[in-house]
Each structure stands twice: as C-alpha cells, then as structure tokens.
Amino acid sequence: MKVEEIKKIACVGAGVIGYSWALYFALKKFDVFVYDITEESLDLAKKRVNESLRSLWKNHVIEEEEICEIENRILYTTVMEEAVRDIQFLVESGPESYEIKKEMVKQIEQYTSDDTIIVSSTSGLLITEIASNAKCPERFIGAHPYNPPHLIPLVEITRGEKTSEEVVEVAKAFYTSIGKEPVVLQKEALGFICNRIQMALYREVCDLVMRGVCSIEDADKAVTYGPGLRWGIMGPSLVFQLGGGQNGIDGLLKHLGPSINLWLQDMADFKEFPKEFGKMAREGVEEEIKNRPEALGNNDASLAEYRDKMLIEMLKLHHKL
Ligand SMILES: NC(=O)c1ccc[n+]([C@@H]2O[C@H](COP(=O)([O-])OP(=O)(O)OC[C@H]3O[C@@H](n4cnc5c(N)ncnc54)[C@H](O)[C@@H]3O)[C@@H](O)[C@H]2O)c1
Structure with a gap:
C-alpha cells in the first residue's frame, strides 16, 4: 500500500x-x-x-x-x-x-x-x-x-x-x-511516550496535593504559567539545553545534579494512584473552576471552548493551521 x-x-x-x-x-x-x-x-x-x-x-x-x-x-x-x-x-x-x-x-x-x-x-x-x-x-x-x-x-x-x-x-x-x-516507538511500552510523561508529572501533582504542599488550583497554575508555556514551544530536553547556558543540558544536570538528587529522593514513586485522590482532585478542580473568570472558561463546556480557541492560536504560531 x-x-x-x-x-x-x-x-x-x-x-x-x-x-x-x-x-x-x-x-x-x-x-x-x-x-x-x-x-x-x-x-x-x-x-x-x-x-x-x-x-x-x-x-x-x-x-x-x-x-x-x-x-x-x-x-x-x-x-x-x-x-x-x-x-x-x-x-x-x-x-x-x-x-x-x-x-x-x-x-x-x-x-x-x-x-x-x-x-x-x-x-x-x-x-x-x-x-x-x-x-x-x-x-x-x-x-x-x-x-x-x-x-x-x-x-x-x-x-x-x-x-x-x-x-x-x-x-x-x-x-x-x-x-x-x-x-x-522503537519498542512496545505500555502508555507509550506521552502518557507516561503526563502520568509521571501527575503522580507528583497528586503527591504534592495529598501532602498539603499546594492546591490542585496552584499546581495547575504553576504548570500553565511556568514550564507549560515553554513546553508549548519546545520539549523538556531543549528547555534544559537553554537552561544550562553555554554548558548546555549536561552542564545543567551537572550543576543542579546534587540538588535534583535530593528532590528525587523526596518525590513520589508510588505504583498505584491512591484511591482517595479522585475525590480530592474533583473537589480541587471544582474550586479552581469556580475561581476562573468567565473569559477563560468556568464550566466544562466553556473550558473546552477556551482550550480549542487557545490551541488554534498556538497551532497558528507553530504553522500547523
Ligand atoms: N478520550 C481521550 O482523551 C483519548 C485520547 C487518546 C486515545 N484515546 C483512546 O481512544 C479510544 C476511544 O476513546 P474515547 O475517549 O473516544 O471513548 P468514547 O467512550 O468516547 O467512545 C467509544 C465509542 O466506541 C463505541 N463502541 C462501543 N463498542 C463498540 C464496538 N464493538 N464497535 C464499535 N464501536 C463501539 C461507543 O458507542 C462509543 O461511541 C480508546 O481506545 C481510548 O483509549 C482516548
């Protein structure tokens, strides 16, 4: 064919x-x-x-x-x-x-x-x-x-x-x-590339919220207005390449490595999502939606509309539309 x-x-x-x-x-x-x-x-x-x-x-x-x-x-x-x-x-x-x-x-x-x-x-x-x-x-x-x-x-x-x-x-x-x-994918892997990456991130969101470090709303805000903006332009490795200045990504990992290793020891590594998190996540999302201005979507339908409008604008910037 x-x-x-x-x-x-x-x-x-x-x-x-x-x-x-x-x-x-x-x-x-x-x-x-x-x-x-x-x-x-x-x-x-x-x-x-x-x-x-x-x-x-x-x-x-x-x-x-x-x-x-x-x-x-x-x-x-x-x-x-x-x-x-x-x-x-x-x-x-x-x-x-x-x-x-x-x-x-x-x-x-x-x-x-x-x-x-x-x-x-x-x-x-x-x-x-x-x-x-x-x-x-x-x-x-x-x-x-x-x-x-x-x-x-x-x-x-x-x-x-x-x-x-x-x-x-x-x-x-x-x-x-x-x-x-x-x-x-060069080999079969459950969850493929991006769902694994998403879930690694979301496991950490879950852990931060359950430990009381931040709310669902602040975790969303942190991703949206922080690394999420950069990830919409280039992937995490390229972001780190720039973060390392003239030493590039390996320089960044060397510089921050000892600190990152401390974080890793403290980060979530559970193998199943805690059952009680579903309810907490739901309540957190409801609170977050309530606090959003109408123009950014403050119910499921208007959120989807806002997401599509923003996606279309970003795709235009990427010359994909
Ligand atoms: N929703 C997502 O975000 C998402 C993203 C990527 C991939 N997927 C995958 O796409 C697939 C569909 O997910 P979805 O979210 O569209 O689910 P969905 O429940 O919205 O749609 C599934 C559809 O399949 C139909 N269906 C049920 N039995 C069927 C059969 N025997 N033959 C034909 N159709 C049948 C249902 O009537 C329904 O319309 C899943 O494999 C899912 O993992 C979903």
Whole structure:
C-alpha cells in the first residue's frame, strides 16, 4: 500500500476520539465512513462534528460555506460492512479494553481486504495483544492521538510484534502528509511516550496535593504559567539545553545534579494512584473552576471552548493551521 492509494477511511467507534478523527480526515478531503454500534452514538458524533466545525469557522480556520462540504464527506452507519468494505485505512477508536478491541478486530477483518491498514487509537494497550487473534496481524498498528485529534498534531505510532515495517513506514508517511507529527516507538511500552510523561508529572501533582504542599488550583497554575508555556514551544530536553547556558543540558544536570538528587529522593514513586485522590482532585478542580473568570472558561463546556480557541492560536504560531 502506498500513501497515495489511501482515498477512503473508516472510523470505527465514534466517541470523543473517533468523531474528531473523522472530522480531521474529512477536513483533509478524504471520504470518511463512520461506524458505531448505536444510532444515538452516531447522532452524538454528527453533533460534535458540527460543533467542532463551527468552532473552526469562528476561529477563522475554515469558511462558513465549507462546513456543509466537509460534513458531506462523512457517511454514518451502524452496519460495519458498509463502513469498512471498500477502504484503505481504518481507525479503531472503540472502548479501551482488550476484550472489546479483540472482538472489533474479528468483525473488522471479516469485511476489510487484507491490505487495509488497521490503526488503533488505544491510549496505551499493546498492539501485539489487540491483534493476537488477527488473521493479518502485520497490518495492525497503533496511532495514539491526543485529544482532540483534529487539533493536536502528535500521533504516537506503535507497532506490535508482527506489524510489518512497511505498514509503519506508510502510516508515518500518511500522518505526515496530512499535517500530523508522528513519532514512532522503537519498542512496545505500555502508555507509550506521552502518557507516561503526563502520568509521571501527575503522580507528583497528586503527591504534592495529598501532602498539603499546594492546591490542585496552584499546581495547575504553576504548570500553565511556568514550564507549560515553554513546553508549548519546545520539549523538556531543549528547555534544559537553554537552561544550562553555554554548558548546555549536561552542564545543567551537572550543576543542579546534587540538588535534583535530593528532590528525587523526596518525590513520589508510588505504583498505584491512591484511591482517595479522585475525590480530592474533583473537589480541587471544582474550586479552581469556580475561581476562573468567565473569559477563560468556568464550566466544562466553556473550558473546552477556551482550550480549542487557545490551541488554534498556538497551532497558528507553530504553522500547523
Ligand atoms: N478520550 C481521550 O482523551 C483519548 C485520547 C487518546 C486515545 N484515546 C483512546 O481512544 C479510544 C476511544 O476513546 P474515547 O475517549 O473516544 O471513548 P468514547 O467512550 O468516547 O467512545 C467509544 C465509542 O466506541 C463505541 N463502541 C462501543 N463498542 C463498540 C464496538 N464493538 N464497535 C464499535 N464501536 C463501539 C461507543 O458507542 C462509543 O461511541 C480508546 O481506545 C481510548 O483509549 C482516548
């Protein structure tokens, strides 16, 4: 399969991630077939597609008359065969469970041709396991997006033990060709790259809050107005390269190393999130939301709207929109 041969794409599972991929592929002028198990899920996906397109229009990414055109490139069905029989690329975004994903694989393989590339949006499950009963495991690959996939450029490409090198190369070239930034994991690792990094950070947030060092709100504020601003421009290693002045990152690690080693000894290293943290986090988030001015979003809907607006502005700065 060559990248140029990819013309029709199926999105199987049309929840938070599936609808957003469908929208992005349609924006990039592909014919998209969306499958989900119920009409209600498809109706919700249609509604979300429309809302997201309106947000792109309001933020000057597309013209108003394009909304209908893009929507018309997406066909919705609850009949798996209709969605997947004539496509070259399939994105599975079903629930995060080996059991369900394996069952989906079985159904998908019944109707797709053997060279269709099958991609899972899994947030951290192993492709080897998802494709363990597959007829053609070599065409299975992971392409983990960040929410919302129609805006965030990162795609983490993961292979299973039997994934062919050709499929990895085509998937990487395909995502690059549609404006995404794929990174390929050289080995399978639960949680991939970014969820591990996020969770390392969040384990520390949890520990700081539970120890009473700071509130959820102040931890969020510290990240947003501190390192988060720099991370939106370049990764942590480049940030440290600059932090080391003329001695670069190794100079920084040498200079601060003894101090950092003291912090490390005091930092969280638990292997399971404390159960009681969920409630504390919820209360902390509610307090934080209450304190936010309306313009920055002060309920779930307006927060999402604010996030998308800011993402769009940042993506423009990155020349990604
Ligand atoms: N939400 C995120 O932030 C995020 C980010 C990256 C990756 N992911 C991954 O994307 C996948 C989907 O997550 P989500 O957040 O969109 O979940 P979701 O619950 O919003 O959507 C899942 C969809 O799958 C449908 N579904 C259930 N059984 C199905 C089946 N047998 N066949 C087809 N569809 C079926 C559901 O009706 C639902 O619409 C998961 O693997 C998740 O780990 C999620």
